[in-house]
Amino acid sequence: MIVQTAGTPTGEPVRALRLVGRRERPTTDERRAALVTLYTAEFRNVSRLAYLLCGSTQQADDLAHDAFIRLYEHWDRVDDPQKRLAYLRSIVVNLAHSSHRRDETVKRHRGAPALVEGGATHSAEDEAMWRSSRPDVMAALAALPDRQRTAVVLRHWLRMTEGEIAATMGCSIGSVRTHITRGHHALATRLGDIR
Numbered sequence: 001m002i003v004q005t006a007g008t009p010t011g012e013p014v015r016a017l018r019l020v021g022r023r024e025r026p027t028t029d030e031r032r033a034a035l036v037t038l039y040t041a042e043f044r045n046v047s048r049l050a051y052l053l054c055g056s057t058q059q060a061d062d063l064a065h066d067a068f069i070r071l072y073e074h075w076d077r078v079d080d081p082q083k084r085l086a087y088l089r090s091i092v093v094n095l096a097h098s099s100h101r102r103d104e105t106v107k108r109h110r111g112a113p114a115l116v117e118g119g120a121t122h123s124a125e126d127e128a129m130w131r132s133s134r135p136d137v138m139a140a141l142a143a144l145p146d147r148q149r150t151a152v153v154l155r156h157w158l159r160m161t162e163g164e165i166a167a168t169m170g171c172s173i174g175s176v177r178t179h180i181t182r183g184h185h186a187l188a189t190r191l192g193d194i195r
Helices: 028-054 057-073 081-110 124-132 135-143 146-156 162-169 173-191
Strands: 002-007 013-020
Touching (some): 028 057, 028 081, 028 146, 057 081, 081 146, 081 162, 135 146, 146 173
């Protein structure tokens, strides 16, 4: 931030300060309009990402809605509109991991058997989506550890670069490569050669 002193027309210095280089914060209406535009354009894609991470359409929609709410709450953290989608994806990934950890903790403390595909009860919509996609691939993805599944999904479903994946997951590019390689190996072991 640069601070300049303002002068009078006669050249006398004035003690008032003016802030230069700082953007005005958007009004609530502008922020809501921008969020509605982003929601309309990207909700389905964000929900699909959440589905690939958790395996349940109902839970995926909840995660996607929660992600948009968190984005709205922290709107000022991302000034660049082009970076908001990446920030939104990071929120989805973090929410999916938190949800999975919570489900695992509940399962561990209740002594319940492991529930496949995210621990939620599946609706008819879930079953239709599982049947329409390759169930063997979806089951293999669900069996991967969280970080590997996230890296593989971001790489192959969203076609993100290693750098973008690293930013989304909050880790180094080397870690991303490791997660993808291990994920590929686990999937190849389960499914045969996937390349």
